[in-house]
Amino acid sequence: MFKGTDLLAIEGMSYNTVLTIMSEVGYDGIKKFKTAKHFVYWLRLAPNNKVSGGKVLSSKIGKGSGRLKIALRNAANSIGNLKNSTPLRDFFHRINFRKGRVSAITATARKLAVIIWNMVTKGIAYQNPEGYLYLDQKRKSGLVKRIQKQIHKFELKPEDLGFSNNLIINTKI
Template sequence: MGNDIRRFSSAKRFASWLRLVPNNKQSGGRIISSKTPKGKNAIALALRQAANSIGNQRASAHSFLQTDCLPERTERSNYRHVARKLALIIWNMITKTQDYLQPNTQLLYDRRKLAQVNNIKSRLFRLNLSRN
């Protein structure tokens, strides 16, 4: 990573340098491939292993990581996505020199419930319009 992480102007560029961001190949506006490129970066490998470890633990063991950015249950194919999220958190913590602030889980739960209720309401509304 070098002497200073601040050489990356954004967290996205840091994650891209770690090769944790998909390399979208397009032709004529159509996505041909969106695989995450393989790399030998030691930091990226450590983040992938940490994400894989989070996914292998039981939900109660990593409940402190249950936020919007890190899902409660990590699918095996999703560990690279979690590794990218960890890289973004690390970049923000180092460049902004602040501790990790765990979000209010009750507030997140309420937001998800409200979004689900609104989704159901809109589906019902569309169903009633299609029947008339």
């Protein structure tokens, strides 16, 4: 418990990670940051956007290996190694597929830092967002609606699509 906030409720967090947070920042230290972005930038987990003339010159993560940054990266790596599906693990694997494991570890560590800041400063418990629609589910529902619109637009019948008469398609939108 971190002043009434259970940080171990987050998957991937261990006692060592919580002890590192307590020793490096402390309860009052986290509250000194105005926003989660300030906390993440202090940890050097936010991209450093160098822009000149509207052109992005660099967006790499700043160098530096603070103990808390290392602890959050280790927690993020353990999230990537989980077998059961959780929202944080799915986030890790989406980034891993697109940008590689190192970027996925950094992005997940940043997300953990934001979650921790919100839990400690706002005093809310971590709730695993299982009930939310994820991007794949949104895409599927959008695809179904688009297909239904096309069927209605072209006034297609089930026989035109090669379906049997037993299958009923709802073409009203």
